[in-house]
Amino acid sequence: MPYVPTVRGRRLAHEIRRIREAAGLSGEQAARRLGWDQSKISRMENARMRITSGEVMELCEVYSVTAEEREELVRLAREARRQGWWHPYRAVLKTGFGQFLGFEAEAATYRSYDAQVVPGLFQTGDYARAALLGSRRGGSDDADRAVQVRLARQARVTASDRPLNVWQIVEEAALRRVVGGPAIMRGQFRRLLELGELANVSLQVLPLTAGVHAAIDGSFVLLTFDGYPDVLYLEHLMGCVYLEEPEETHAASLVFDHLRAAALNTGDSASLIRDLSDSLV
Numbered sequence: 001m002p003y004v005p006t007v008r009g010r011r012l013a014h015e016i017r018r019i020r021e022a023a024g025l026s027g028e029q030a031a032r033r034l035g036w037d038q039s040k041i042s043r044m045e046n047a048r049m050r051i052t053s054g055e056v057m058e059l060c061e062v063y064s065v066t067a068e069e070r071e072e073l074v075r076l077a078r079e080a081r082r083q084g085w086w087h088p089y090r091a092v093l094k095t096g097f098g099q100f101l102g103f104e105a106e107a108a109t110y111r112s113y114d115a116q117v118v119p120g121l122f123q124t125g126d127y128a129r130a131a132l133l134g135s136r137r138g139g140s141d142d143a144d145r146a147v148q149v150r151l152a153r154q155a156r157v158t159a160s161d162r163p164l165n166v167w168q169i170v171e172e173a174a175l176r177r178v179v180g181g182p183a184i185m186r187g188q189f190r191r192l193l194e195l196g197e198l199a200n201v202s203l204q205v206l207p208l209t210a211g212v213h214a215a216i217d218g219s220f221v222l223l224t225f226d227g228y229p230d231v232l233y234l235e236h237l238m239g240c241v242y243l244e245e246p247e248e249t250h251a252a253s254l255v256f257d258h259l260r261a262a263a264l265n266t267g268d269s270a271s272l273i274r275d276l277s278d279s280l281v
Contacts, residue, residue: 005047005099007106009080011228013047015073016059020045023063033062053077085152092145095239100221103231103242104153107223109165111256113206114219117174118188120150121157121166122195122203127188130180163200169259172207175276182280189277196270204263205272214258222252 005013020030020041027045031038043049056077060070086093086101093101104110112119117131128150132143156164178185196203206213221233230249234241243249264272 003048003050006080006082006084006102007225007228008076009050010047012051012056012073012076012080013045015076016051016056017045019059019063019065019069019073025063030059030062034058050081051077052081086149089145089149092142093149094235096242097240099242100233100240101149101153103223103225103233104164105156106225107164107231108226109167109224110221111167111224111253112219112221113169113215113256113259114174115171115215116219117177117179118192119168119170121153122168122170122192123150124184124188124191125151126184127179127191130184134179157195157198157201163198165200167202167204167256167260169204169206169256169263172205172272175205175273185280186277189273192273193270196266196273202266203269204260204266205269206259206263207272210262213262214255220252220255222249222256 020027023030025033027041028038031041034041040049044051044055053074056073057070060073065073084098084102084105086098090098110121112121118127120128123131125147128147129143132146133140157166175189179188192203195201219235223231223233225231229244229246230253232243232249232252234243243252263269
């Protein structure tokens with residue numbers, strides 16, 4: 001399988017480039033001193049290969065970094081090699097989604113707009129299973145395993161230690177779409193209200209009356225980190241796209257601000273969710 005870097009792996013790649021440049025060496029000069037191909041230096045610095053702690057030690061020797069900095073880089077290399085909790089579920093993950101889970105696991109803030117269904121981070125097991133089977137993504141066994149992934153993701157939201165800060169905007173139309181029947185929807189609405197009461201969660205509904213809005217082109221997730229650039233995640237039929245250029249993530253942040261202004265506040269959003277639940281027959 002191709003190498004999929006974690007946030008720590010990408011941070012390590014960034015640091016390796018930084019210490020080379022601080023040493024005043026070109027990629028070609030560094031490769032020559034190490035006895036490596038220049039392409040290896042390039043792959044390391046662009047997070048296209050896994051970097052061992054031994055390789056980090058060699059780089060630090062050539063770049064003459066301090067013992068303290070070398071120790072930090074070796075620690076980062078060891079942490080970057082750890083497999084995420086989602087690794088056993090790779091077979092049922094959409095192409096590229098494992099990388100998203102890696103980002104999500106280390107993010108400080110999660111801002112998201114969802115247009116079609118209740119977002120996965122908020123779904124109940126029953127709702128998730130009905131949505132997966134309804135979209136014909138594999139059989140029932142695959143759906144059950146995919147549901148486990150969606151529920152496991154929620155541990156970051158409800159954690160007592162370093163919970164994920166979530167700001168979620170969801171279309172009213174997505175809440176009105178009946179997935180799995182009235183009983184499942186009532187349970188889903190209860191779950192939304194419960195999560196919306198958490199101190200680290202802000203849940204807003206974008207009403208149908210908002211009309212055409214800033215994110216009319218589709219759903220997105222914007223993740224922010226401590227010490228790493230923002231990541232914009234866009235999903236499509238066959239996979240997903242990650243954007244990290246500052247102008248791209250900044251544009252997404254502005255769109256999200258427009259959505260927040262157009263959406264109902266958290267109190268009115270909760271009232272609408274209760275009304276939708278009460279209206280189910």
